Amino acid sequence: MIIALEGIDGSGKTSQAMLLRDWLSHRMDTFFTEWNSSEWVHEIIKEAKKKNALTPSTFSLIHATDFADRYEKFILPMLKAGFVVVSDRYIYTAYARDSVRGNDLSWVKGVYSFAVKPNLTFYIRVPVEVALSRIKESRRFIKPSEAGDGMFQNVTPEEGFLKYQSMVIDVYEKLAKEEDFVVLDGTKSPREVQTKIREKVGELLWKEDF
Numbered sequence: 260m261i262i263a264l265e266g267i268d269g270s271g272k273t274s275q276a277m278l279l280r281d282w283l284s285h286r287m288d289t290f291f292t293e294w295n296s297s298e299w300v301h302e303i304i305k306e307a308k309k310k311n312a313l314t315p316s317t318f319s320l321i322h323a324t325d326f327a328d329r330y331e332k333f334i335l336p337m338l339k340a341g342f343v344v345v346s347d348r349y350i351y352t353a354y355a356r357d358s359v360r361g362n363d364l365s366w367v368k369g370v371y372s373f374a375v376k377p378n379l380t381f382y383i384r385v386p387v388e389v390a391l392s393r394i395k396e397s398r399r400f401i402k403p404s405e406a407g408d409g410m411f412q413n414v415t416p417e418e419g420f421l422k423y424q425s426m427v428i429d430v431y432e433k434l435a436k437e438e439d440f441v442v443l444d445g446t447k448s449p450r451e452v453q454t455k456i457r458e459k460v461g462e463l464l465w466k467e468d469f
Contacts, residue, residue, distance in 0.1 A: 261375065262460060263349035265431065266383035267424045268405045269390025270445045271452065275383060276347040278453045283343055290337040294348035295325055319357040323370045330374055350374050355430040360410065379463055381456055382435050385445035387424045391417060
């Protein structure tokens with residue numbers, strides 16, 4: 260099965276995904292995957308972003324290529340082998356980001372229609388101001404991708420972050436209802452959030468609480 264964790268930058272989804280991976284790996288065969296991590300596509304994306312060479316559609320398609328590469332090489336074979344796949348971001352990241360950039364959501368869904376839906380998707384919900392504060396505390400700078408990669412003119416990175424991530428949140432909130440996400444309060448302590456995640460995963464895998 261696939262367990263996906265979604266949320267805006269600074270929501271804590273990556274930390275929670277890693278905690279879940281570590282916990283599950285002691286109990287069963289587990290595979291971890293994360294967004295934009297294909298060995299060969301990742302470098303292409305990085306160079307294209309440096310040159311500001313990505314239109315909304317090429318941005319979407321090149322990330323879809325990254326996902327498809329990981330899906331065919333790792334995710335699908337691991338599923339067939341009986342592994343639990345823990346995914347730090349899945350297709351819903353593309354749904355949110357690509358539609359915010361101006362692509363039609365139905366078109367984006369069609370691009371990713373080859374991928375199986377997760378058995379369980381956690382959406383870690385946090386206010387955008389909280390996410391920004393966390394990022395500034397951890398590394399004191401905002402990545403261009405976190406602020407919309409130039410979508411907004413004459414704004415500071417912080418202002419770009421607030422605008423872009425707020426738009427992404429709006430899409431996530433709609434997807435949460437449509438796709439039956441498990442919505443978690445990301446302002447709770449990491450321990451509390453992880454406890455809720457493990458409870459839900461335990462119910463699904465072993466039909467009992469953990």
